[in-house]
Structures are given as structure tokens and as C-alpha cells.
Amino acid sequence: MTLDAHLHLWDLEHGTYSWLSDAVAPINRTFRFEEVEPQLRATGVDRVVLVQAAGTSEDSAAMFAVAAQQPMVAGVVAWVDLRDPSAVGDALDSWAAAGPLVGIRHLIHDEADPDWLAQPAVHRSLAVLASRGLAYDVIGVLPRHLEHAVALADELPELRLVVDHLGTPPVGSEAGEWGRLIDELGSRPNVFVKLSGLTTLGPAGRASAGDLRPYVDRALDAFGPSRMLYGGDxxxxxxxxxxxxxxxxxxxxxxALTPAERDDILAGSAARAYRLP
Known part of the structure; x- marks a missing residue:
């Protein structure tokens, strides 16, 4: 079993994705599951987790619609308005009725306030997620984002956090603050990390395995294979x-890992992080 725990879809005719622009022109178009499915099968991927790409209900609803039609979809990381804890429970109920809800994500890196994740209302909402057994995906682009993830892991030890894209390591530079924070996060047993979104990093916008190895090895030392999960992004x-x-x-x-350790990264860790069957 191989599971891709980080796959996006979007349809520009039926949703708004404000971050798509000429700066990322090659992906500023519609991407449907029918396009990626043969590529997944060709590489031996059996199941996927769909992950939100916009802070809108339309984006989440579209993912659940695909999940209803595609047996390869094992789970959906959706979006709810975490700033309104009084409404979060009902929103989660609605998504859980729509399909395999496994977690929630917010595009904190697109927020002007780097301390967005530290808002008390957001923490109250995340406590509701924890009570439902759902995970929360953290996009850690700035060290400040990862600092808040450390604090959140301590405040809500029952909440499973999944740090996307290895916390955005500074590929081509010293591990520095990123390395310290990855070590901190790895010491919290409720935190997982995704081996995802890395080939686009680096000064040239393209990174090889050799470029990435020091950062992946650092994260493996911090988390171990049992809390690292593969995502294709x-x-x-x-x-x-x-x-x-x-x-x-x-x-x-x-x-270089053992077969059992590779199996963890390619499926087992995702099953634990998202409580997949």
C-alpha cells in the first residue's frame, strides 16, 4: 500500500483561488482528479488524501464531491472558519456527513499576520477538532509559524498536528532556526511531518534529492519514520x-531505511496521523 497524503485539485470555473496568478502561470488552470489518476497508478500510489487549496467552502465541497466518486480518495483535509469557534462544530458535522473528513487546514502563510495561528479563538476551534479526533495541517513557511505550532502542540497535546512540506526548510542554506524548530516539533509526540512540497524549494525553484537530503535526514532524526508521511503536493x-x-x-x-520504515513513510504514518482505516 502506498498513500499520497497531500494532493490538491481545483476547478477555476467553480472556485476562487486568490493565490493563483501569473507568478505560477503553469498551474494557473483547472486540475481535476482524472488528470492525475493515471500518474498515480503508474507510480504505484493506491490511495490519496485531498488537501484544501483555498479558504472557501466551495473548495472543500468540491473535494468531497470527488471523494464520493473516487475510491482512491481515503480522506479529505477540508477548511472551516477557525476564527468562529461557536460555528466550528456545526461546520465539522456538515463536512463529516459529506465524506471522509480527516483534518482541517488554513492557509496561514497567506495571512498578513504571522501570528494568525496564535489567536485565542483559533485555539478554541482547534480544541474542538481535537475532541472530534481530527488532525490539523500546519503550513510552516516562516519560523514564526513553526514557533506557534510548538506552542499549540504543548497547549493541545490531544490534537494531532501535521506539519506540511517539512516546515519549508531553507534549501541551500544552513538549517539554522528551521532545524532547531524541527527538533522542537519532533520532540512532541502529537506532531507529524510531511515529506512533501520539497522539489520546488531552493534558489532555482527546483531541488534534487541531493539538495534535500540534509534537511530530510534532520527531520527523520527528529520525528522518525513513524511520524513522517509522504505527500506528492x-x-x-x-x-x-x-x-x-x-x-x-x-x-x-x-x-536507506528498512522496508518497514519506508512502509511507514509511504502509508503507515498517514494512517496514524489521519486515523485512516
Whole structure:
């Protein structure tokens, strides 16, 4: 079993994605499951987790519609308005009735306030997620984001946090603050990390396995294979590499591990993080 725990879809005719622009022109178009499915099957991926790409109900509803039609979809990381804890429970009920809700995400890196995740109302909402057994995906682009994730892991130890894209390591530079914070996060047993979204990093916008290895090894030391999960980050990853190459880079980065450890990263860790069957 191989599971891709980070796959996006979007339809520009039926949703708004404000971050799509000419700056990312190759992906500023519609991406449907029918386009990626043969690529997944060709690389041996059996199941996927769909992850929100916009802070809108339309984006989440579209993912649940795909999940209802596609047996490959094991779970959906959706969006709710975490700033309104009084409404979060009903919103979660609605998504849970729509399909396999496994977690929630907010595009905190698109917020002007780097302390968005520290808002008391957001923490109250995340406590509701924890009570429902749902995970929360953290996009840690700035060190400040990761600092808030550390604090959140301590405040809500029952909440499973999934740090996307290895917390955005400074590829091509010293591990520095990123490395310290990854070590901090790894010491919290309720935190997982995704081996995803890495081939687009680096000064040239494209990173090889050799470029990424020091940062992946640092994260493996901090989390171990049992709390690291693979995600292809399609179609964002296509800015650097086709899906097959993205997957090949991930396989190369974990090739030295034991078969059981590789199985954890390629499926078992995602099942634990998102409580998948």
C-alpha cells in the first residue's frame, strides 16, 4: 500500500483561488482528479488524501464531491472558519456527513499576520477538532509559524498536528532556526511531518534529492519514520517536476531505511496521523 497524503485539485470555473496568478502561470488552470489518476497508478500510489487549496467552502465541497466518486480518495483535509469557534462544530458535522473528513487546514502563510495561528479563538476551534479526533495541517513557511505550532502542540497535546512540506526548510542554506524548530516539533509526540512540497524549494525553484537530503535526514532524526508521511503536493510540485519524478525523489530520499520504515513513510504514518482505516 502506498498513500499520497497531500494532493490538491481545483476547478477555476467553480472556485476562487486568490493565490493563483501569473507568478505560477503553469498551474494557473483547472486540475481535476482524472488528470492525475493515471500518474498515480503508474507510480504505484493506491490511495490519496485531498488537501484544501483555498479558504472557501466551495473548495472543500468540491473535494468531497470527488471523494464520493473516487475510491482512491481515503480522506479529505477540508477548511472551516477557525476564527468562529461557536460555528466550528456545526461546520465539522456538515463536512463529516459529506465524506471522509480527516483534518482541517488554513492557509496561514497567506495571512498578513504571522501570528494568525496564535489567536485565542483559533485555539478554541482547534480544541474542538481535537475532541472530534481530527488532525490539523500546519503550513510552516516562516519560523514564526513553526514557533506557534510548538506552542499549540504543548497547549493541545490531544490534537494531532501535521506539519506540511517539512516546515519549508531553507534549501541551500544552513538549517539554522528551521532545524532547531524541527527538533522542537519532533520532540512532541502529537506532531507529524510531511515529506512533501520539497522539489520546488531552493534558489532555482527546483531541488534534487541531493539538495534535500540534509534537511530530510534532520527531520527523520527528529520525528522518525513513524511520524513522517509522504505527500506528492500535485499539482504545485509540477512547477519543478512531473509526478513520477517527485515520487522518485521521495523514494531516493528514504532508500536507506528498512522496508518497514519506508512502509511507514509511504502509508503507515498517514494512517496514524489521519486515523485512516
Amino acid at each position: 500535485w499539482p504545485v510540485s509540477t512547477l519543478a517536476t512531473p509526478y513520477a519524478e517527485t515520487f522518485a525523489v521521495a523514494r531516493e530520499l528514504i532508500a
